[in-house]
Each structure stands twice: as structure tokens, then as C-alpha cells.
Amino acid sequence: MKERGFNRKLQHALDLQGRGELEKAEDILRNLIDDYPKNFAVYNYLGTVLRMRQEFDEAIEYYRKALELNPKYFEAYYNLALTLQAKGNNEESILYYEKAIDLNPHFAGSYHNLGKALQLKDNLDEAIVYYEKAIGLNPNFASYYNLGEIYHKKGCYHEAIENLKRANQISGNNELVYAKLGSVYYEMGYLDDAIEYYKKALQIMTNFPAAYNNLGNVFREKGLFQEALDCYQAVETLTQNFIEAKLNKGITLMELGDTQAAVKVFETILENNPDYILAGWAKCMAHLQVIYEDLSHIENARAQYRRELQKLREQICFKDANYTRDAYEAVGNLQPFFLACQGENDRELQRSYGDLVCKIIAEKYPEITDKSFILSESLQEPIRIGIVSAHFYHHSVWKIPLRGWIENIDKNRFHIYGYYTGRRKDSITDTARNQCYRFIEDIHNLEKLFKTIQEDNLHVLMYPEIGMDPITLRLAALRLAPVQCVSLGHPDTTGLPTIDYYLSSELMEPYDANEHYTEQLIRLPNLGFYYEPSVPHDIEMKREELGLPENSVLYLCSHALFTYLPQYDELYPRIARNIEDCTFVFISSQKGNMLTNRFYSRLKKAFTKFGLKASDFVVILPRLDQLKYYALNCLCDVFLDTPGWSANNSTFEAIACNVPVITLPGKLMRQRHAAAILTMMGMKDTIASSLDEYIELAVHLGKDAEWRKYESEKIAKIKHSIYRDKRCITALEDFFERVLSKKTRKP
Numbered sequence: 042m043k044e045r046g047f048n049r050k051l052q053h054a055l056d057l058q059g060r061g062e063l064e065k066a067e068d069i070l071r072n073l074i075d076d077y078p079k080n081f082a083v084y085n086y087l088g089t090v091l092r093m094r095q096e097f098d099e100a101i102e103y104y105r106k107a108l109e110l111n112p113k114y115f116e117a118y119y120n121l122a123l124t125l126q127a128k129g130n131n132e133e134s135i136l137y138y139e140k141a142i143d144l145n146p147h148f149a150g151s152y153h154n155l156g157k158a159l160q161l162k163d164n165l166d167e168a169i170v171y172y173e174k175a176i177g178l179n180p181n182f183a184s185y186y187n188l189g190e191i192y193h194k195k196g197c198y199h200e201a202i203e204n205l206k207r208a209n210q211i212s213g214n215n216e217l218v219y220a221k222l223g224s225v226y227y228e229m230g231y232l233d234d235a236i237e238y239y240k241k242a243l244q245i246m247t248n249f250p251a252a253y254n255n256l257g258n259v260f261r262e263k264g265l266f267q268e269a270l271d272c273y274q275a276v277e278t279l280t281q282n283f284i285e286a287k288l289n290k291g292i293t294l295m296e297l298g299d300t301q302a303a304v305k306v307f308e309t310i311l312e313n314n315p316d317y318i319l320a321g322w323a324k325c326m327a328h329l330q331v332i333y334e335d336l337s338h339i340e341n342a343r344a345q346y347r348r349e350l351q352k353l354r355e356q357i358c359f360k361d362a363n364y365t366r367d368a369y370e371a372v373g374n375l376q377p378f379f380l381a382c383q384g385e386n387d388r389e390l391q392r393s394y395g396d397l398v399c400k401i402i403a404e405k406y407p408e409i410t411d412k413s414f415i416l417s418e419s420l421q422e423p424i425r426i427g428i429v430s431a432h433f434y435h436h437s438v439w440k441i442p443l444r445g446w447i448e449n450i451d452k453n454r455f456h457i458y459g460y461y462t463g464r465r466k467d468s469i470t471d472t473a474r475n476q477c478y479r480f481i482e483d484i485h486n487l488e489k490l491f492k493t494i495q496e497d498n499l500h501v502l503m504y505p506e507i508g509m510d511p512i513t514l515r516l517a518a519l520r521l522a523p524v525q526c527v528s529l530g531h532p533d534t535t536g537l538p539t540i541d542y543y544l545s546s547e548l549m550e551p552y553d554a555n556e557h558y559t560e561q562l563i564r565l566p567n568l569g570f571y572y573e574p575s576v577p578h579d580i581e582m583k584r585e586e587l588g589l590p591e592n593s594v595l596y597l598c599s600h601a602l603f604t605y606l607p608q609y610d611e612l613y614p615r616i617a618r619n620i621e622d623c624t625f626v627f628i629s630s631q632k633g634n635m636l637t638n639r640f641y642s643r644l645k646k647a648f649t650k651f652g653l654k655a656s657d658f659v660v661i662l663p664r665l666d667q668l669k670y671y672a673l674n675c676l677c678d679v680f681l682d683t684p685g686w687s688a689n690n691s692t693f694e695a696i697a698c699n700v701p702v703i704t705l706p707g708k709l710m711r712q713r714h715a716a717a718i719l720t721m722m723g724m725k726d727t728i729a730s731s732l733d734e735y736i737e738l739a740v741h742l743g744k745d746a747e748w749r750k751y752e753s754e755k756i757a758k759i760k761h762s763i764y765r766d767k768r769c770i771t772a773l774e775d776f777f778e779r780v781l782s783k784k785t786r787k788p
Contacts, residue, residue, distance in 0.1 A: 047077060051086070058090055066090050081110035085117045092120070097128040115144040119151055126154065131161050149179040156187060165191050181211050186218060193225050196486035201225045216245040220252045227259055228485060230464030235259045250276045254286040261293050264633055269293050284310060288319055292375070295327045297635045300342075303327045316364065318357070322371035325349035329379040331632065332639045335607045339383050346380070347390060354397050359404050368401045372518070373511030381508075381533040381711060382603050384685045388534055392559050395518075395536025402518040409491065409519045423456045424777055427499040427522060430530075431463035431510035433473040433482075435667070437690040438530040442544075443505045445571025447476045449770045455777070458497050460490065462512040487515055494521045500781055503544075506530025507537070524780055527560065529569070529689075532711035534558040542780070544773070545569055548717035549710045557709060563776060566768040567721055574697055574764050582672040587662060589676065594623040594743040597677035597700065599670070599691055602630045602640045606685030610647035612736050617658045618651055619740040626677060627661045637661060674698035678749055679742050684735070687714040696722075696760050701742055701752035703727045705735045721763050724755065 050069055057066035070087040077083060088103035104121035107114055122137035138155035145151070156171035169191055172184035189205035192198070202225055209218045223238035239256040243249055257272030270293055276286035291306030307324035310317060328346040333339045359365050377394055380387050428446065432438035447457055456478035461470070462485070474480040479497065484490045490512065494502070502522035507514055508531040517525070520539050527535055528544040535543075536559050543560035546569030555562050584591050596616070598605075613625050630636040641661060648655040665673060671694070674680075680695035682688050682704035688695075692715040695702055704715035706728065716728050727742070729735035742749050 047073065051083070054086065063090050063094050079110060081107040081114055081117070084110070085114065085120060089120055092124045092127065097124050100124050113144055115141055118144060123154060126158055131158050134158050147178060149175040149182050152178065153182060153184050156184065160187060160191060165195060185211065189221060193221065196484055196489060198225050198229050214245055216242040216249060219245070220249070220255065223255060227255065232259050232263050248279050250279050250283045250286065254283065254289060257289055261296070264631065266293055266297050266633055284314060284317065288323060292323055295323065296632055298331050298639055300327050300330050318364065318368045319371050321353055321356070323375055325353055326375040326377060329377055331379060331603045331636050332643070333607050334643065343383055343385065350390065350393055354393065357397070365404050369405045372398050372401050373514045376508050376514060378508050379603060381531070382686060384606050384707065386557050386709065388557055388559060391534050391536030393536070395538060395559065398514070399518045399538055402515060406519060423454055424501065424781065425456050425458060425497065425499045426450070426777065427458040427460060427494060427497065427502040428505065429460045429462060429502065429513055429516055430505050431513055432505070433459065433461045433463065434465045434467050434469045438505050439469055440690055441572065442528050442530065442570035444573055445770065447473055449571050449767070451774060454774065458499060460494060462510055485512070487512060491516060491519060491521060500524065501526065501777055503528065507535045508533065523784055529710070534560060545710060546717055548720055549713045551708060551713065554710060565772050567766050568717055568763065569769050571766055571770050572693060572764055580668060580672050582676065584676050587673060589626065589660060590624055592622060594620060595677040596623060596625045596739065597674060597680045597695065598625050598627045600683045600688045602627065602636065604683045604686035605640065607643060609684045609732070610643060612732060613644065614648045614651040614653050615736045616739045616743065617653055620743045623658060623743055625659050626673070627659065628665065629661050629663050631664065671698060674700055679703060679739065681739060682715040685712065687712050687716065689714040692718050696756055699753045699757045701727060701749055701756065703729065703735060703738050703742065705729045705732060718763055722759050727752070
């Protein structure tokens with residue numbers, strides 16, 4: 042009878058617990074303990090009620106009492122582990138999960154939660170083992186989602202997708218699974234798929250701030266800036282505490298060129314979170330704008346950037362793991378790419394920036410930054426050359442300088458190791474893969490990638506560019522090879538003390554170029570790179586198909602809009618007032634209409650100053666595919682190089698179409714690309730020595746059809762002289778052998 046009364050009371054307590062009436066359940070269980078002080082099960086049940094009330098310390102006390110009474114009580118070990126894990130004692134919880142498994146090796150929950158504990162410790166491979174054991178015991182267990190999380194973190198995207206889709210099959214439509222799938226597809230570069238899954242998550246849970254934020258990030262990457270801003274606004278409507286969405290809103294405004302609004306957002310964040318380095322970093326980079334109004338605007342932006350950068354250097358303090366994580370996240374995600382567009386020597390600013398970047402990376406990976414390399418005097422084996430790039434696809438960095446290196450370096454003396462940090466793939470990716478001795482791709486986890494590079498034991502690590510890709514910059518701030526080099530894919534010094542040499546061009550560099558680099562400058566012969574021409578396709582396209590006037594003299598101005606400095610705007614109206622019918626053809630900004638309109642407004646002011654209307658002379662075309670772009674070159678009469686940042690690839694493409702090129706070389710390498718190309722061709726007649734001469738040449742070529750024809754025919758005859766230059770490859774090979782021979786290995 043007594044036992045029946047006990048069972049009835051216990052069942053009533055468990056029923057109350059199941060209905061969430063925890064206080065009533067607790068009262069009954071405490072009374073039962075008073076009546077049955079040796080019943081270990083009651084202590085366990087009371088511990089569980091207390092755990093559900095988040096009274097973790099007392100719950101732990103009762104589980105331990107249960108185990109004192111019954112040291113082989115599996116349920117108490119399991120529940121004790123759960124409670125320790127909930128309290129944050131992850132390390133101790135592992136011991137009790139292992140004990141629970143020893144006592145009952147057939148319970149899937151123990152394996153699953155041990156997997157979670159190991160996942161929290163970042164023991165990902167070990168966690169996978171336990172999740173898989175849980176699934177082996179119960180194929181419908183929740184471990185599929187956790188496996189998806191781990192494979193996502195490891196950069197194993199296909200495995201992540203497979204497990205997440207299996208999780209969704211088990212749980213039905215689940216907003217967390219959809220959101221995680223969105224994140225995986227986003228990182229893979231499948232933006233439309235990411236949008237689809239984020240929208241599915243939001244259909245299920247309309248108040249899901251993280252999904253709105255992440256959807257906004259995808260829209261921003263696609264250039265759909267208003268849609269991105271709408272998503273960030275949706276987050277603010279739901280909560281004022283989602284700091285990442287505010288940050289992303291500011292970054293979007295920054296990319297749209299609305300610096301004032303962006304800085305205001307970042308300052309608002311910093312008012313409430315003064316140590317949030319991501320906002321401080323973004324505020325600093327926001328001053329490097331895409332389109333400047335005038336020269337004073339550039340000077341002011343440069344001064345503000347300098348002040349903010351110095352402030353970051355003074356304030357940075359690695360207080361805890363979260364601060365280090367945020368600082369690392371800032372590095373790479375926002376880079377001073379547009380500093381190079383101001384037309385000034387950036388060495389000291391970049392040195393300050395590069396030192397800061399390396400300090401942050403060293404804090405994150407001290408074991409890598411302290412590594413030193415010493416090599417033997419004579420290298421009998423092939424020299425291992427690593428090339429890190431996000432541009433192993435149809436991109437300007439592939440054309441200059443990647444392709445020339447990969448296809449022409451002596452494969453018997455040098456083994457090329459390609460490390461592809463990007464996601465976009467095409468036929469170029471196949472070419473690169475086939476040309477490399479070893480080609481690493483689809484690793485987007487930095488730790489895994491730099492360990493792979495370390496294991497390859499490279500002699501030289503080359504970066505065709507630094508400043509355009511987050512992973513590339515973070516790797517470049519580490520010492521992963523005894524010799525590390527950068528080249529002119531992004532034509533400015535990196536400022537990174539980890540980069541030893543800048544591989545540049547003898548013809549492009551001015552006499553005082555050593556003063557422009559923190560790296561040791563290497564002037565390779567001629568242009569410094571081997572260029573393989575892209576043969577324009579024979580296509581029939583008329584001017585009217587692109588909306589261009591039939592009889593006008595067409596001046597092609599196809600370089601990116603951010604390379605046009607405001608102090609040179611006057612050259613267009615000054616040319617126009619001397620030619621009765623001419624048109625300047627620009628290409629719209631990749632960042633959308635706001636920046637394009639801002640640039641056009643600047644041109645309107647310049648034309649108005651000379652009593653002209655920009656609308657009578659300026660056409661800004663939408664973005665063109667490669668075929669139409671070549672057609673545009675063939676339709677134009679003259680290519681006008683940008684004085685502030687001389688075109689490199691665009692000059693080659695104009696020359697491929699036999700279009701005469703006018704250029705004004707400046708004081709920096711990035712202002713001398715076209716002049717170097719024309720010099721190598723022996724065509725110096727259209728290289729101006731001043732802005733006045735530039736305008737005079739442009740007017741002369743515009744008016745004199747015969748001279749244009751002569752220049753075009755001359756280009757057609759001698760353009761081969763700038764193609765397939767083996768001298769720079771030979772010099773590059775000699776450089777590698779020479780610089781490596783200076784390093785000695787300790788006996």
C-alpha cells in the first residue's frame with residue numbers, strides 16, 4: 042500500500058512537470074525525499090525539475106546525491122552532464138557523458154550531447170564521430186543538423202548541405218535548417234539559392250532577425266542595395282539589439298557612396314559599444330570613398346582616414362577572445378582598396394595599416410607568425426612556388442599576371458602550387474588546375490588552408506594581388522614561406538611586413554619607385570608580365586545597337602568609374618569644345634546607379650563650367666559582357682586612358698581592337714600602365730607630357746581620320762611585340778633562384 046502511494050505521488054509529480062507546473066512538482070518531490078531519503082530516483086527527478094527552473098547548482102547537488110546512492114545510475118550521470126553543459130561547465134560535462142555511455146551504450150542522446158560538448162570545444166572531427174554514432178542508434182535523431190553546422194564550419198559545403206537537407210526531412214520545414222542552408226549556399230557563392238532558403242526561413246518565422254540580416258548581406262553582394270537596406274531595416278523593426286545588422290546597414294551605405302550616412306551609423310554603434318572594433322574599422326574605411334566631388338574632397342577624406350587609422354592603432358587592445366575574433370573579422374572584410382584611387386604615394390599609410398593587420402593576425406595565430414624559415418644553399422629539388430588567389434577564373438587578375446606565370450614557368454625547375462580562395466569557376470579554373478603541379482580549391486576555412494600550405498613546405502609564396510579578397514589578405518599577413526611576394530594585380534604597396542618583394546615592371550616604374558613600397562621592389566623586364574592576347578570574336582554590331590551616335594567621334598572611356606579623379610574632369614569638355622561632334626563613352630559602376638549618377642553629376646559640373654551640356658557629349662552604358670565589350674572597342678575611334686589610374690587590361694583590350702590610345706603618365710606605377718605598353722610598342726606619339734598636350738592629342742586624333750587610320754594600322758602591325766614576352770618569365774625564374782640561394786639551412 043505504501044509503495045502504491047509512493048508511485049501515485051511520483052507519477053503526479055511527473056505529470057505536473059510535463060505540464061510545466063514545476064513548483065508544484067518540486068513540492069511533491071521534496072516531500073517524497075523526506076519520506077524516502079534512500080530513493081535515488083526521486084533525487085534525480087527533483088534535479089531535473091530544478092534544471093528546468095534553471096536552478097543549476099541545486100540540481101547538480103541532487104544529481105550527485107542520486108549517484109552517491111547508486112553509482113551506476115545512468116540517468117543521473119546523463120542529467121548531471123546536461124546540467125553542467127547548460128551551466129557552461131562544458132569540460133566537466135564531457136566526463137559524465139562518457140560515464141553515461143559506459144553504463145548505457147545504446148542511448149543516442151548521450152552520444153548526441155557529447156558531440157555538442159566536443160563541438161563547443163571546437164573538437165569538430167571527434168564531435169562528428171559521436172553525432173554519427175547517435176544517428177546509428179536512431180536514424181531520426183537531431184544530429185543531422187549539428188553535422189551540417191560542423192561541415193559548414195569546416196568548409197565542407199556539400200556534406201553540410203546533405204546533412205541539413207536530411208535534418209529538414211526529419212523535422213519537416215524548419216526555419217533554422219533553412220537559414221543554415223542559406224548561409225552555406227551564400228558562402229559557396231550560390232547567391233540565388235541562398236536567397237531562396239533565407240526567404241523560406243522567413244516564411245515560417247517572420248520575426249527572425251538573423252535571417253533578415255543574412256538575406257540583406259546576400260542582396261548587398263548581388264548589388265541589390267535597396268533590398269539589402271530593407272532587410273536591415275526589418276531587423277531594426279524587430280529589435281534594436283542586433284548590432285551586426287546596424288553595422289551591415291552602414292557598410293551598405295558606404296558602398297553606395299553615402300559616406301556621411303554610413304559614418305553616422307558607425308558612430309551610433311560606437312556610442313553604445315565603444316570597444317566594438319568592427320564598427321571602428323568600418324568607420325575608418327568609410328572615408329575611402331568611391332567617387333570624390335573635387336580635389337579638396339580627396340584631401341579631406343585622406344586626412345580623416347589617417348586620423349581614424351591612427352585611432353585604431355592606439356585603441357586596439359586584445360581584452361578577450363571576443364575582441365580578438367572581432368578584430369580578425371574586421372581584417373579582410375573591409376580593406377583600403379580605394380586608397381589607391383586617390384593618386385598619392387600610400388607607402389606610409391599602408392605601412393601603418395599593414396602593421397595593424399599583422400598585429401591582429403599575430404594575436405589570432407601566434408604560433409604561425411613566429412615561424413622562421415631557413416633553406417639550403419643549393420636546391421637540387423624543383424622549387425615549390427605557391428600562388429594564392431581568388432581569381433582563378435575569367436578576371437583581369439588572371440589575365441595580368443596570373444596566366445603568364447602559371448602557363449610559362451619552367452615546370453621542370455619549378456612546381457606550381459595553386460591555392461584558389463574564390464568560389465566562381467569556369468574554363469579558366471580548369472586551365473589553372475591542369476597547369477598546376479597541385480591545385481587546392483574549395484577550402485574556405487582559413488585554418489585548414491594555411492595548414493595545407495604549411496604542409497606543402499613551399500619555397501616561395503606569391504600573391505598576384507593583395508587587397509581584393511579577405512582570405513588572401515589574412516594569409517598574406519602570416520609567414521607561410523621563406524620568401525613571400527606580391528605583384529601588380531592591385532597596383533599599390535601592401536604595407537605588410539610579411540611580404541618581402543613587390544614584383545613590378547621596369548617600364549612602368551618611375552625612377553624613384555623604391556620610395557613607394559614597403560616591400561623590396563623588383564623591376565622585371567619590360568612590362569613585367571607575360572600577356573596572352575584574347576582574340577576578339579568576329580561579331581557584327583552597329584553603333585545604334587548600343588545606343589551610340591552613328592557619325593560621332595567616339596572616345597572610349599571604359600575604365601572603372603572609381604579610377605577617374607575629379608581634377609581631370611575638365612579634359613572632356615575641353616576636348617568637346619574643339620570637336621563639333623564627339624561622344625565620350627563610359628561604363629556604369631558595378632555598385633549600381635547611385636555611384637554612376639554621382640559620377641555623371643560631377644561631369645555635368647565640368648561641362649557646365651565650359652558652357653556645354655554633358656548630355657550632348659556623354660553616354661554611360663550599362664555593364665557589358667565580354668563579347669559586347671570587344672564590340673564596343675571595335676566601334677570606338679580613340680581610347681582615352683585615365684590619368685589618375687592608368688588602364689592596364691583595358692589598354693590591352695583596346696589595342697587588341699587596334700584602337701589608338703592616348704595617355705598621360707603620372708608619378709606612380711598605377712598611373713603609367715598605358716605609357717609602358719605604348720613605349721614597348723615604340724608608339725610614343727600619343728603619350729602626353731601634360732594635361733594640355735593630352736587634350737591636344739585627343740582633339741587632333743578626333744579631327745584627323747587619316748591619322749587615326751595610320752595609328753590603328755600601325756598598332757595592328759606591331760602589337761605582337763607586347764605579347765608573350767618570355768624575358769620577364771626568365772627574369773622571374775632567375776629571381777627565385779637568386780633569392781633562395783641567399784638563405785641557408787642550419788646543419
